[in-house]
Amino acid sequence: MLMNEVKMPVQKRSIERLEKVIQTTIDLLETRALAECNIQEISQISGVPRNHIYQYFPTIDHLFSLIVNRYFQKLQSYLTHNAQIYKTWSVLDIIQDALSNASAFYNQNKPASMLILGGPVNIEGFSLQEAVIEEISKEFVKIFTQKENPLTLKKTEDITIMIELIFSLMKHSFYRYGYITEELQQEALLVCEAYLEKKAYI
Amino acid sequence: MLMNEVKMPVQKRSIERLEKVIQTTIDLLETRALAECNIQEISQISGVPRNHIYQYFPTIDHLFSLIVNRYFQKLQSYLTHNAQIYKTWSVLDIIQDALSNASAFYNQNKPASMLILGGPVNIEGFSLQEAVIEEISKEFVKIFTQKENPLTLKKTEDITIMIELIFSLMKHSFYRYGYITEELQQEALLVCEAYLEKKAYI
Structure with missing residues (x-):
């Protein structure tokens, strides 16, 4: 990388x-x-x-990579920062909150949107993006399994898949509308709900 | 572009x-x-x-873009080619068939997987990818609405969203396993089913 x-x-x-x-x-x-x-x-x-x-x-591209990495760290720190509060929340409420924080972050940071949602700058950017999706997934797995009313995961990859789904809709929204619309945030939440229900998690 | x-x-x-x-x-x-x-x-x-x-x-990158474009045309032609046969199929059977054809295509064409699933080669590659997802969506909209038992779409963007979801799981599989696994094809189908049910389409 x-x-x-x-x-x-x-x-x-x-x-x-x-x-x-x-x-x-x-x-x-x-x-x-x-x-x-x-x-x-x-x-x-x-x-x-x-x-x-x-x-x-x-x-x-090296300079862009460093900036992207910092943005990802910031996004990840939101999660770590809220881990304690999330302990009593439902899985869907946690997703909605994180989704809304991440969307606000992207919408307020045009450089972040362009570098991350606008498509990876290069092939290394893609690996970085995928690697970070896995990191963020791990954070969510921790949050979901350490809740007071914990989620029992059959497979942690299911959460990675969920994050991939959310991420693809954020990218779609940025491509089509230039920012993450309220409507596509709702759609991403609906996708998560449908997926988690189908997997019998909620 | x-x-x-x-x-x-x-x-x-x-x-x-x-x-x-x-x-x-x-x-x-x-x-x-x-x-x-x-x-x-x-x-x-x-x-x-x-x-x-x-x-x-x-x-x-110009050379790569041309090759990517040809691959996309080939993928699209699969759909057009099967449109007649699909007329009597269920929505989910059509998706499963198209998904399995596309996966076989990627798995048999390492250059296609690398150039498309491995992340766009450059920022223009991303726009090309998004543009083609919209093209492929239009193809699916045609197929679904011209079936003998047609699907009534509230919004054609719903199909674009579905294709984005499928595509993100194909990319995830390629990143993690080097090809599109049977398991992730199943997962993509499950995501489509969950989404279409949630939207009350099926």
Whole structure:
């Protein structure tokens, strides 16, 4: 994966410069398409020399990968953060809440929507996306099985499948409407309900 | 879309050379990863000069896009071809048959699996994928509404959503197992059944 090829600096000054590069890229993506972003311009705007950027990000895809990874970590932290509250909730209420948080996050972060929902930037982006869907699934499995009224899973992959289904509808909504509509959030919830009922989980 | 940027030749000899380039690429992808394919090598193996290839495909992604487009046309033609037979079938039997044909197609064509299920090669690949999901959905809408016992659709987008759900599980299976397993085909069918029941279509 591209992410593994990114060597992060340890020196304070280097870290600060790198963060400036990352923030400049995110700012640029607020108003531009992915194809309209290049390292040369990021270097000009951020004031960080190109050679310095290339040292960490051999290509702009490496830079995008790092940003995507951070977004995923943020999405995951929502879940971990709410794990305690969710203990007394029903499975469907948890899904609805997480779905609505994730949708709000994407809708408020155009760069996140473009990089993640707009299709992986490259083949490594796809692996990253799939790997993170598995990570998020693990988080949900933990939440569902550690509830006061726990869900007994026949197969943890069932939850991964559910997350894949949700994710595909978020992508569909972004492709067709440019954001995750209320209607498609409802549809994703309905799909989850139908699936979990069919598997006799709820 | 990249596909629109590909200018196809009209002269017989040029067409033959281009087809040789396309076939060479497909053959290469049988044994290689996408990242291991480049125009220089395709030129060497096919005997078609590099300049000639670049004339039609400015980048290898243009070449991949054309191949993906052909695969999608083939998948779509399966549906059109069976439309007459499907007239007397149930909605679920049609989905199962189409799902099983598509899975067999992907499992027998490693290049198709890599290029389509392995994640779009690039951002244009994603748009192509979404555009084709909409095309395939239209085909299904036609089949379902022109059956002897026709389905009355409240919204044609419901079928697009169903195809998105199927597609996401095919991709998941390819990512996790390297092919579309029998089990995940069953799971995709179950998801369709659950969804269509929930929407009161069946």
